[in-house]
Every structure is written in C-alpha cells, then in structure tokens.
Amino acid sequence: MAWRAALRSKAVIPALLSCSSHGRLCASPTFITQRNNSTSPKIKVDYDQTTGVAVMHMQSPPVNSLSLDFLTELCISLEKLEMDKGCRGLIITSNQPKVFSAGLDILEMYGKSPEHCGEFWKVVQEMWLKLYGSNMVTIAAINGSSPAGGCLLSLTCDYRIMADNPLYSIGLNETQLGIVAPFWFKETMVNTVGHRNTEVALQLGLLYKPAEALKIGLVDQLVPEDQVFSVATQTMTKWLTIPEHARQITKSMMRNPTIDKLRTNREADIQNFVSFITKESIQKSLRMYMEMLKQRKA
Numbered sequence: 001m002a003w004r005a006a007l008r009s010k011a012v013i014p015a016l017l018s019c020s021s022h023g024r025l026c027a028s029p030t031f032i033t034q035r036n037n038s039t040s041p042k043i044k045v046d047y048d049q050t051t052g053v054a055v056m057h058m059q060s061p062p063v064n065s066l067s068l069d070f071l072t073e074l075c076i077s078l079e080k081l082e083m084d085k086g087c088r089g090l091i092i093t094s095n096q097p098k099v100f101s102a103g104l105d106i107l108e109m110y111g112k113s114p115e116h117c118g119e120f121w122k123v124v125q126e127m128w129l130k131l132y133g134s135n136m137v138t139i140a141a142i143n144g145s146s147p148a149g150g151c152l153l154s155l156t157c158d159y160r161i162m163a164d165n166p167l168y169s170i171g172l173n174e175t176q177l178g179i180v181a182p183f184w185f186k187e188t189m190v191n192t193v194g195h196r197n198t199e200v201a202l203q204l205g206l207l208y209k210p211a212e213a214l215k216i217g218l219v220d221q222l223v224p225e226d227q228v229f230s231v232a233t234q235t236m237t238k239w240l241t242i243p244e245h246a247r248q249i250t251k252s253m254m255r256n257p258t259i260d261k262l263r264t265n266r267e268a269d270i271q272n273f274v275s276f277i278t279k280e281s282i283q284k285s286l287r288m289y290m291e292m293l294k295q296r297k298a
C-alpha cells in the first residue's frame with residue numbers, strides 16, 4: 001500500500017544506512033517460518049463520534065506480535081485519531097483469543113539486516129512516543145497475555161483493566177530472551193510501579209499472573225474476562241468527565257521528562273539497539289528463545 005511504503009521510507013535513518021560498523025548482515029534463519037505479509041488490516045478502529053471514543057481492536061493472528069507493518073498501521077491510526085479533535089478517548093484491546101499482544105515480533109529482529117532493524121526500532125519508538133504522549137484518555141482492555149512489548153503497549157495507556165484469568169500473564173520479560181529493556185521501557189515501568197518493583201521485575205524478566213500484577217500496580221483493575229470491555233467503556237466515561245485541559249496538562253507533566261529523554265536521544269537509541277540486536281550472541285539467544293517457544297507447543 002502506498003501509505004505504508006511512504007511511512008516506512010520516512011522511518012529509514014540515513015545515518016544508520018551509512019554506518020559501516022553496522023554493515024554486516026545477521027545470519028539467515030533456517031528453521032523459523034517467515035509468515036506471509038497479509039494485506040488485511042492488522043488493526044480495526046471503531047470510532048463512535050457521539051461519545052468521542054475510539055476502540056482499537058488488534059487483529060493480527062496468531063498473537064498480535066508487533067511487526068513493522070503492525071506498528072506502522074498502529075501509528076497511522078493513532079495519528080488520525082489524535083488529529084480529530086472530537087476523539088477524546090481510546091480503548092485498546094485484542095480480537096485474538098487469549099493474547100493481548102505477544103510483544104515485539106521477534107522475526108523483525110532475527111536474521112535481519114542492520115538497516116531493517118533500525119527501521120523497525122524507529123517505528124517501535126514512534127508507537128511509544130505517540131501513545132505515551134497522547135492527549136486522549138487511553139485505556140488498555142487486556143483480554144489475554146501481554147509479555148514484553150505487549151506489556152509496554154499497555155503501560156503507555158492511562159489505565160489498565162485485565163481479565164482475571166490465571167492462565168494469562170503480563171510483564172517485561174526481556175532478560176529471559178537474553179535482551180535488555182531499553183531505558184524508556186524501564187522508565188515507563190518505574191513511572192507505573194516504582195523503582196524497586198521495576199528493578200526486580202526487569203532483572204528477573206518476571207511475567208506476573210493477573211493477581212500479582214494488580215498487587216504491584218502493573219494493572220489497575222481485574223475483572224471477569226467477559227467484562228473487560230464493558231468495564232473499560234464505563235471507566236472511559238468517568239475519565240472523560242474530568243476537565244480536558246487540566247487532565248492533559250497533568251498527564252504531560254507526569255510523562256514529559258521521560259518522553260523528552262527519548263525525543264532528544266532517538267538516533268543514539270536506534271544505534272544502540274542495532275548494534276546490540278545484531279550481535280551474534282544476541283541473535284543466538286533469540287534463536288534459542290524461538291526454538292523454546294516451538295518446543296513448548298509441540
């Protein structure tokens with residue numbers, strides 16, 4: 001699609017393209033199935049103009065992994081909603097059974113060129129900047145598991161409602177994959193659950209069951225699975241009664257220090273990511289993790 005190509009071409013970092021230390025290609029995956037790039041929308045947006053509330057349904061089978069295409073679509077949808085002054089609230093939820101989002105698509109980081117990894121990371125940053133800094137009230141209706149980037153996605157929202165199902169888990173489990181949550185993932189978590197909880201959670205790569213997640217404040221409310229969406233809608237109605245301008249300024253005051261840090265360090269953050277993720281040892285960890293996922297299934 002033309003808009004997708006346009007957004008992607010904007011996302012390429014010229015500095016990265018010319019960086020010779022990143023000039024190597026990662027080893028090609030031999031055992032990992034590359035999924036076909038489906039052209040069907042990965043996100044469905046329902047916008048009710050009478051309430052001013054939009055609902056974003058993530059619908060990228062099997063597990064709503066955050067691929068380059070997915071994130072590009074997400075950013076475009078967000079941009080459109082943000083520009084519509086009538087749109088005051090956004091609920092994010094999943095149309096996939098049992099999974100909110102499996103986090104970043106590992107296949108975008110495994111066996112890919114440094115240029116691709118840079119392009120991918122730029123759109124991950126973009127998603128975070130847009131959502132964490134959104135003027136809208138944002139609510140995550142977490143109706144399934146939400147590891148790593150999926151947890152980050154929900155942490156960018158103003159309020160998290162999770163299905164009370166012990167089969168589900170949520171957390172920043174990056175260290176379990178042999179990778180490191182970057183500073184802005186870490187700070188988003190600190191801003192939500194505090195320094196000590198974050199330190200333990202991140203070092204151990206903890207995935208929390210809903211009850212534990214509620215205890216440390218990683219989610220705000222647990223509800224029966226079939227009520228996640230209705231409670232999110234009721235909560236949105238309450239949040240929208242607060243005077244808009246005052247709420248927005250307060251949100252910016254709380255979040256801008258972290259947002260500004262990434263905004264002023266975007267290039268360096270991309271370079272860090274690319275040089276880290278393309279290391280042979282890190283590629284090996286990602287491969288082993290994907291193998292483990294497949295074995296668990298078998």
Ligand SMILES: CCCCCCCCCC/C=C\CC(=O)SCCNC(=O)CCNC(=O)[C@H](O)C(C)(C)COP(=O)(O)OP(=O)(O)OC[C@H]1O[C@@H](n2cnc3c(N)ncnc32)[C@H](O)[C@@H]1OP(=O)(O)O
Binds near residue numbers: 147277
């Ligand atoms: C010095 C500092 C420098 C800073 C450098 C920065 C470093 C990078 C930071 C990166 C930050 C974030 C990373 C991530 O988000 S990585 C993703 C982590 N995600 C996970 O660990 C979740 C893995 N998935 C699961 O646990 C399960 O799939 C699930 C979500 C609980 C669902 O379980 P299920 O039983 O319903 O489904 P399952 O059979 O496991 O999966 C179905 C198929 O989907 C594939 N798959 C699952 N998750 C991913 C994924 N994240 N990316 C790509 N593919 C995924 C899985 O392999 C199955 O595939 P197939 O059907 O067998 O082909």
